[in-house]
Amino acid sequence: xxxxxxxxxxxxxxxxxxxxxxxxxxxxxxxxxxxxxxxxxxxxxxxxxxxxxxxxxxxxxxxxxxxxxxxxxxxxxxxxxxxxxxxxxxxxxxxxxxxxxxxxxxxxxxxxxxxxxxxxxxxxxxxxxxxxxxxxxxxxxxxxxxxxxxxxxxxxxxxxxxxxxxxxxxxxxxxxxxxxxxxxxxxxxxxxxxxxxxxxxxxxxxxxxxxxxxxxxxxxxxxxxxxxxxxxxxxxxxxxxxxxxxxxxxxxxxxxxxxxxxxxxxxxxxxxxxxxxxxxxxxxxxxxxxxxxxxxxxxxxxxxxxxxxxxxxxxxxxxxxxxxxxxxxxxxxxxxxxxxxxxxxxxxxxxxxxxxxxxxxxxxxxxxxxxxxxxxxxxxxxxxxxxxxxxxxxxxxxxxxxxxxxxxxxxxxxxxxxxxxxxxxxxxxxxxxxxxxxxxxxxxxxxxxxxxxxxxxxxxxxxxx
Numbered sequence: 001x002x003x004x005x006x007x008x009x010x011x012x013x014x015x016x017x018x019x020x021x022x023x024x025x026x027x028x029x030x031x032x033x034x035x036x037x038x039x040x041x042x043x044x045x046x047x048x049x050x051x052x053x054x055x056x057x058x059x060x061x062x063x064x065x066x067x068x069x070x071x072x073x074x075x076x077x078x079x080x081x082x083x084x085x086x087x088x089x090x091x092x093x094x095x096x097x098x099x100x101x102x103x104x105x106x107x108x109x110x111x112x113x114x115x116x117x118x119x120x121x122x123x124x125x126x127x128x129x130x131x132x133x134x135x136x137x138x139x140x141x142x143x144x145x146x147x148x149x150x151x152x153x154x155x156x157x158x159x160x161x162x163x164x165x166x167x168x169x170x171x172x173x174x175x176x177x178x179x180x181x182x183x184x185x186x187x188x189x190x191x192x193x194x195x196x197x198x199x200x201x202x203x204x205x206x207x208x209x210x211x212x213x214x215x216x217x218x219x220x221x222x223x224x225x226x227x228x229x230x231x232x233x234x235x236x237x238x239x240x241x242x243x244x245x246x247x248x249x250x251x252x253x254x255x256x257x258x259x260x261x262x263x264x265x266x267x268x269x270x271x272x273x274x275x276x277x278x279x280x281x282x283x284x285x286x287x288x289x290x291x292x293x294x295x296x297x298x299x300x301x302x303x304x305x306x307x308x309x310x311x312x313x314x315x316x317x318x319x320x321x322x323x324x325x326x327x328x329x330x331x332x333x334x335x336x337x338x339x340x341x342x343x344x345x346x347x348x349x350x351x352x353x354x355x356x357x358x359x360x361x362x363x364x365x366x367x368x369x370x371x372x373x374x375x376x377x378x379x380x381x382x383x384x385x386x387x388x389x390x391x392x393x394x395x396x397x398x399x400x401x402x403x404x405x406x407x408x409x410x411x412x413x414x415x416x417x418x419x420x421x422x423x424x425x426x427x428x429x430x431x432x433x434x435x436x437x438x439x440x441x442x443x444x445x446x447x448x449x450x451x452x453x454x455x456x457x458x459x460x461x462x463x464x465x
Contacts, residue, residue, distance in 0.1 A: 024383035024404040028374070034284040034291075035371050035418045037071035037331050039442075047378030049416065052442035056335055056375045059447060060414055063440050065337045066355035068425050070450070072108065072443035075331040075421075078294075079112035082323055085298035089319065094138055096279050096324025097123045099422035104441060104450035105328070106130035115158075117322055121148040128155060138276075138320075140187075142208050143167075150174045153182050161185045161237045161276070163210055165217075168224060168231070175230030182230060185237040185276055186211060188218045190256040192240045192249045209239070213256055222264055233270075235317060236260055239278030242325065245290060247297075250277060251304050258308035261317065271315060277301060279322035283329040285419045286371050291326070325422035332421030334359060334437070335375070336399075338413045339391070348385040351405060353415060356390010357397045358434035360417070360424045364396045372400045376414035379406035388415065392432050425451065433459055 031042060031049070039052045049056050051071055059069060082093045094115040101116075101123055107130050109116055115136040118124045127137055138159040139152045149171050152160055162168050162184045175182040187210035211218040218236075225233040238253045257275050265271050283291050302319065309316050336353035343349045362368040372388050383404035390397040399417060428436045435458070439451035 024385075028381075028383055028404060028406050029378045031373060032284075032287045032371070034287060034289070035330070036333065037074035037418070038077060039071055039073060040333070040418075042375075042378065049373070049375035051333075052447075053445040054442055054447055056414055056416065059440065059442075060335055060337065060376075062447070063438055063449065064453065065335050065414070066353070066359050066437045067335050067453075068332050068359075068420065068437055068439045069335055069416075070328075070332040070421060070439055070441045072331075072441045075105070075328060076108055076112055078327045078331065079109065079114050081294045082321075082327065083113050085294035086319075086321070089298070089302055090316070091298075091302075091319040091321070094276075094320055094322045095327060096322045097127065098426060099324030100328045100332075100424075100426050100439075101126050102439065102451050103130035106132050110136075117161075121145075121151055124148075124152060124155065124157070134158065138185075142210075144170075146170055146174070150177075153178055153180060159183050159185055159234070161187050162221070162225070162231075163187050165221065165224065168221065168228070172228040172230035180230075181232045183234050184225065184231045185235045185274065186218065186221050186225065186233065187237045187239070188213050188257065188260065190238050190240070190253045192253050192256075210237075213260060218260060219263060219267075222260075222268070226268060226270065233272065235272045235274030235276065237276040237278065239322070240280060242280040243282040244280045245282045245292065247292070247300050250301060253277065254301065254304040255308050258305065258312055258314065261309075261314055262312040265314065272317065273315075274318045274320065275305070276320035276322065277305075279324055279326070281323060281326045283325055283419060283422075286369050294323075294326075297321075329419050329422035332424075332439075333416045333418040334420040334424065336388075336415045336417070338409060338411055338415060341409060341411065343384075348387050348402070349405075349407075349409075351386050351388050351409060351415070352391060353388060353399065354391060355437065356392045356399060356434075357394060358390070358392060358429050358431045359437050360399055360420060361427050361429065362423060363398045363401060364394075365427075367401075370400045370403075370417050370419065372403045372405065372415055372417050374406060374409065374413055375416040379408055381406035381408035383407065384409075388417070392434070430454075430459065435459070 042049050094117045095109050097116050097118045116127050117138040119140040134156040135158040137157040140161045142163045153174050189210040190213050211221045236257050238257050240249045240253050340352040357364050384407040386405040388400040435454040438449050438453040441450045
């Protein structure tokens with residue numbers, strides 16, 4: 001028996017403004033390939049969704065819910081696409097480990113020829129323990145500790161991206177103590193307002209990262225770095241934000257970074273050989289998103305750099321980019337089981353699942369938008385306007401703010417939220433003492449746990465009372 005459907009119409013209470021979400025799709029069973037990993041399909045006979053040839057119902061039975069399902073072939077194919085896009089250039093592709101990092105992922109990156117950047121001692125440990133050559137690791141972060149810097153230098157990592165004057169001194173001292181010269185890039189804030197959420201725009205002046213270009217701190221950091229025996233300044237780093245679709249911000253950033261290279265050459269007679277333009281390229285979370293392909297990005301970035309270097313009379317430096325979300329984001333989805341369903345007349349239906357903000361904080365943190373689908377079966381029922389929420393004791397515990405689901409949805413059905421590979425497991429928490437879900441890698445009809453589900457014993461092991 002159908003519950004009361006709520007098609008798009010007048011908004012009440014906390015419903016978002018007109019036009020925020022589209023009319024219901026013609027077929028709720030269709031899966032937009034833009035937001036799902038490449039091996040995801042719906043079985044015509046059963047109506048259930050499969051990934052890498054595996055039925056999601058079997059995955060839920062074997063591994064439980066919630067669970068992150070990571071499509072290994074999709075991940076690898078995205079690594080190859082980025083590698084191939086820059087293969088004809090003097091360039092490096094660094095995977096941004098903060099998006100999601102595990103030893104299995106590091107091994108895949110190594111095998112596909114990508115480097116990795118880390119931003120903590122813990123991420124560095126994971127990368128090294130999985131066999132990533134240290135010279136193919138870069139270390140980011142605005143407040144690296146003395147111990148982390150000593151660890152990085154001792155490990156022999158390729159680059160440290162220096163973020164402050166204090167860090168420059170700490171790093172030079174650590175390298176001196178070990179009798180080495182550590183290669184560094186200086187992170188510069190270039191004053192670009194990226195078209196993204198305030199909390200993930202990182203190149204405007206009023207924020208914690210890097211040396212200000214317009215304030216003269218970047219030029220002063222270059223002067224100091226060139227006088228220190230423990231470091232070897234090899235280039236400039238810029239990162240303008242995350243989930244960006246417009247290349248205009250990268251063009252402005254590249255122009256200003258190359259302008260700094262020209263200033264360095266004029267003042268010091270030194271031509272720095274590297275620039276890193278960071279990452280932040282957006283992915284499709286919904287059908288409305290229109291991400292760019294790696295080849296298009298590579299062509300645009302290299303053309304910008306070549307043009308600006310030619311104008312300044314500089315040799316073209318070695319270019320680095322740092323896709324993280326763009327690789328792992330679309331490669332995973334989160335599998336949930338439906339619990340409580342609450343229709344609110346004239347508003348929407350609240351659909352509660354067995355996870356929530358502990359496994360995906362992004363909706364609460366950034367007002368992020370996601371898609372969702374019924375995946376344990378097909379349905380020809382009428383669409384109902386739904387809000388998919390979690391089980392935590394917070395009204396802001398929202399997974400998908402507004403979506404259409406069939407109005408015959410019932411407890412025990414399985415829902416999947418695509419494009420959750422980036423920043424979901426890596427930002428997961430134990431709020432309400434929730435147990436963080438496993439990461440299950442699937443490929444060619446096989447499934448294996450690469451990060452296991454937490455247990456209550458794990459919680460108690462840390463609680464030493």
